[in-house]
Amino acid sequence: MAxxxxxxxxxxxxxxxxxxxxxxxxxxxxRAQIITTPKEQATLFDLETDLKVNPRSSQKKDGRYVGQPxxxxxxxxxxxxxxxxxxxxxxxxxxxxIEAFKTIEKFQIEYNNHTAYIFPKVISPMxxxxxxxxxxxxxxxxxxxxxxxxxxxxxxxxxxLGIEFYKTSRPEPVKRxxxxxxxxxxxxxxxxxxxxxxxxxxxxxxxxxxxxxVADRVREVYQERNYKLYGNFDKYHLExxxxxxxxxxxxxxxxxxxxxxxxLKDEIxxxxxSYGEKFEKVKQLSEDIKQAExxxxxxxxxxxxxxxxxxxxxxxxxDKRKLKxxxxxxxxxxxxxxxxxxxxxxxxxxxxxxIESLQRRTFWQRLFNK
Numbered sequence: 001m002a003x004x005x006x007x008x009x010x011x012x013x014x015x016x017x018x019x020x021x022x023x024x025x026x027x028x029x030x031r032a033q034i035i036t037t038p039k040e041q042a043t044l045f046d047l048e049t050d051l052k053v054n055p056r057s058s059q060k061k062d063g064r065y066v067g068q069p070x071x072x073x074x075x076x077x078x079x080x081x082x083x084x085x086x087x088x089x090x091x092x093x094x095x096x097x098i099e100a101f102k103t104i105e106k107f108q109i110e111y112n113n114h115t116a117y118i119f120p121k122v123i124s125p126m127x128x129x130x131x132x133x134x135x136x137x138x139x140x141x142x143x144x145x146x147x148x149x150x151x152x153x154x155x156x157x158x159x160x161l162g163i164e165f166y167k168t169s170r171p172e173p174v175k176r177x178x179x180x181x182x183x184x185x186x187x188x189x190x191x192x193x194x195x196x197x198x199x200x201x202x203x204x205x206x207x208x209x210x211x212x213x214v215a216d217r218v219r220e221v222y223q224e225r226n227y228k229l230y231g232n233f234d235k236y237h238l239e240x241x242x243x244x245x246x247x248x249x250x251x252x253x254x255x256x257x258x259x260x261x262x263x264l265k266d267e268i269x270x271x272x273x274s275y276g277e278k279f280e281k282v283k284q285l286s287e288d289i290k291q292a293e294x295x296x297x298x299x300x301x302x303x304x305x306x307x308x309x310x311x312x313x314x315x316x317x318x319d320k321r322k323l324k325x326x327x328x329x330x331x332x333x334x335x336x337x338x339x340x341x342x343x344x345x346x347x348x349x350x351x352x353x354x355i356e357s358l359q360r361r362t363f364w365q366r367l368f369n370k
Contacts (some may be wrong), residue, residue, distance in 0.1 A: 005071040006090050007098075008053050009045045010034065017127045020044075021095070022069035023208035025055035039074045046071065047126055047138055049079050068092075068204040075103070088140045089169050092201045093191040097124050097165045098140055099211055100218035108229040109187060116153040118161060121146035127162075129179065137175045141185070152254035155247040163231075165191045173236065180240035189231030195222050208238045217260045 010018045020028065026035040034144060035041045042052045051073055058067035074080060101107070102125040108117055120143045127142035141163040162184045164171050170188060179186050195201045199218060204213045223225045233241075243251070299302060303309040 003228050005046065005053065006068070006095055008055070008071045009047060009048055010051075011043050011045060014276050019047075021099070021211070021222060022071055023056050023205070023211060025071070026057065026069055027208065029055060032112075042074075044071065046073070046079070047128065051077060051079065052246045053140045058204075068206065089167060091167045091191065092205060093167055095192070095205065096199075096201050096214045096218050097189075097191050099215035100122045100222070101125075101141055101163065102186070103277055104223050106217050108226065109189075110230050111187070111232045115228065117149040118143065118145060119147040120144070129182065129184065131178050131182070135178065137179065138364055139163070139184075148335075150254075150258050152251050152258055155254065156244075157185045158244045158247050160184060162186045164188050167191050171234075173234075175242050176234050176237040181242060183242050183244040184210035185233060187231050187233060193218070193221075194227060196291075197227070249250070253270075 006022055007019055010020045010025070010028070025034065034043050036044065036054050039052055044055065045051065048055045048262070053071040053073055054150045056070060056072050057069050088274055099124065102123050104120065104123070106117065106119050108115055109113045122144035124142045125140070125146075128136055128204075129139060129142070130136040132173065137330050138163045143163065145154055145157060145159050145161060148157070160183075162179060164186055166188065167190070171186065176186055193201070197217075198213065201214055202210070205214075222229060235323075
């Protein structure tokens with residue numbers, strides 16, 4: 001279990017304040033950039049009590065320090081919160097999320113099936129928020145928002161977002177309500193890493209390099225790989241959350257426009273889907289028509305071929321008829337010539353018989369032409 005005091009406030013000579021973890025404080029001490037002794041000149045203060053604290057190395061074992069460093073009060077100084085439950089918890093998972101998100105450039109939150117992109121302008125880790133009655137709470141992160149998407153989310157959140165990472169203990173109702181009345185929306189997210197990220201967090205960090213390595217991986221998951229930070233806004237917190245300045249009017253106006261735009265987008269999507277289906281049908285019909293035209297062209301070519309064959313057959317039949325007719329005429333002519341030939345042959349025979357008869361006559365018969 002991680003030690004309870006891992007963060008402290010460093011008040012610089014310039015008056016500027018910076019939240020540092022125990023590893024950073026020990027490094028600053030080693031470089032003589034901060035004073036820890038004497039106590040009167042110390043510049044590190046506890047987040048809750050505002051008492052001065054001193055960074056301590058982890059326990060020494062076998063000649064070396066093991067475990068996670070922490071902040072402790074100076075000797076003889078006792079916390080006024082002794083015996084009371086701390087207003088927030090620490091764990092390695094919580095520390096990893098805080099270290100990762102304090103320099104994140106963009107991330108998504110999801111609540112009630114609603115997703116919003118957050119683009120931070122300024123991120124304040126372990127931010128102390130003091131109320132009018134003197135009471136205070138410490139937010140794990142308070143983000144001054146530069147831009148959101150949807151755009152209306154910026155005005156719904158009053159341009160700021162408090163994030164409360166928790167492991168076991170969720171924020172007290174009084175913390176939620178007081179922040180709501182200050183116009184600070186409180187997003188509650190469990191410090192849990194999705195199993196698919198395969199991020200291993202040790203029970204206690206042993207070096208600043210280890211903290212940085214884990215924080216870099218967590219930041220990469222939510223900033224670059226677009227994992228969503230799941231959480232919720234408590235319903236009683238939302239009931240009391242007030243709009244600052246003119247944010248309510250701006251939120252409602254933008255929200256109306258966004259809903260109208262979404263309706264148009266949905267309608268366009270539906271039309272595109274319908275168009276897509278019809279386009280596919282038209283495409284299929286066009287393909288069917290193309291195939292039918294190919295078949296028709298082929299059939300037409302075959303029909304033309306058959307027509308040509310039929311025409312050729314008709315011509316052949318006509319030629320055959322003509323040949324048959326000519327053959328008949330030739331046969332008739334042959335018959336006529338045969339008849340004439342027979343007649344001529346008969347005349348020839350008669351002539352030859354006549355000649356032969358004349359040649360057989362005696363001298364006296366030829367003399368007297370008998």
